[in-house]
Amino acid sequence: MYRSSVAIAGSGFMGSTHLEALRRLGITVAGVVCSSPEKAQQTASDFGVPNAYGSYEDMLADSAVGAVHICVPNNLHYTMAKQALLAGKHVMCEKPLAMDSRETEDLVWVAEQSGLAAGVCYNLRYYPLNFEARHLAGGGQLGRLFHVNGCYIQDWLQLETDFNWRVDSGKGGALRAVADIGTHWMDMVQMITGQKIHRVFADLATVHESRSHAGSAMPVDTEDCASILFRMDGGLAGSFFVSQVASGRKNTIRYEISGEKGAIAWDSERPEELWRGYRGRTNETMVKDPSLLSAGAMRHTSYPGGHMEGYPDTFKHCFHDFYSYIEAGNFTSPPPFPTFPDGHRELQLCEAILKSHRQQSWVEVG
Known part of the structure; x- marks a missing residue:
């Protein structure tokens, strides 16, 4: 499974749900970034992760972070997803991918040019x-x-x-x-x-x-x-x-x-x-x-x-497809997960x- 670290943007219901699924897959979560440094400190303590980034830019500057999970309000998705791709990070973004199709069209182009994995969390x-x-x-x-x-x-x-x-x-x-x-x-x-x-x-x-x-x-x-x-x-x-x-x-x-x-x-x-x-x-x-x-x-x-499989397991399987694809390294093959074009x-x-x-x-x- 994925050998680099992952960072999570957002501390709400989705942020904690993504964290749990990643840990079940054995993927290292390096830290979190929130709406304020104080909130990030509290969230890092609550989640038991090592880093509370002072800003999104600080998180993107961390060379140990290879992928970013974006779990923030919808109006922030476009800018944060684009910044992460331009910083060389794989992206798993909560839905909807952005606020309108002009933004998503741009994100599709940026993702294609980046050669990185870019997924949308249609986990259900x-x-x-x-x-x-x-x-x-x-x-x-x-x-x-x-x-x-x-x-x-x-x-x-x-x-x-x-x-x-x-x-x-x-x-x-x-x-x-x-x-x-x-x-x-x-x-x-x-x-x-x-x-x-x-x-x-x-x-x-x-x-x-x-x-x-x-x-x-x-x-x-x-x-x-x-x-x-x-x-x-x-x-x-x-x-x-x-x-x-x-x-x-x-x-x-x-x-x-x-x-x-x-x-x-x-x-x-x-x-x-x-x-x-x-x-x-x-x-x-x-x-x-x-x-x-x-x-x-x-x-x-x-x-x-x-033995029932339910809502938390859908995230696990979605992320398993995402990170297995990254580890396979063939980004010309069809992705098995929901992609930016799907978003x-x-x-x-x-x-x-x-x-x-x-x-x-x-x-x-x-």
Whole structure:
């Protein structure tokens, strides 16, 4: 596994999650950088890492650091990712890759010129049974694919008093629920089907026009939920729903893909089960067991059947692909992890979805 050290920018939920996954892989974390030197000192102490960098520039100047994980608010992604690449560091950036497609297009070019590994943390594709679903859908076992539908729903912003920096379009971007969680769903189904979404029709809704924050009412101009129709370049029709105000749903991801020979469905609340539907015989539920999985799914499975793999394991498998690719050293080979071009495409999708909502019409992606 990767022999150089890694540094993490950011101390929140994502920063600690990345740290845990890296340690499980045996990768050395050299230190952290935060919004202030004092916060970095406290985070380094809490995380048990040796260095608290006084600034991002100090971190990039550390020759022992070969890769950077960017886990900060969205509006900082572009500048920090570009600086890291220009400093000769591999980059794993949290999603979305940047605030708009002009920034992501530039990052794709910088990454290509750098000859470095550049990944976007669409980790949720890394549940093992998603790779089994890809084997079934992409391998012809479902026949010609007809349609796909699903959702990604949460309730953590349901109340008018719920607040997070993502609500602020200046920090999170013009889209919130779609960019924050909807892009995970779109990445997942595009990876599984092998088809790209190329047309969208979207309807967005903001439940709370203002939210209580720091003793005052803050106007909200980002969506709480969205309904999206789409078409994929292979002819597949689709739809999905995104919400951060869905009562009782903490982090529910679902998809169902139907084809001429059968269907498959998966639900993150039952991540070890893949449903298979048939017209002329009894339906089946496949339970994750590496001895029964395809080679691609088995490669992303760490534990035997009956031993659940969940959310933290998706980061581990994503980073394993990233750092194994770096160690292999052949940067002309296709990367097995979500890349900057994938992140660019997701921003193009977000912009098409926002344009579609505003025009109330179908919009071509990109």
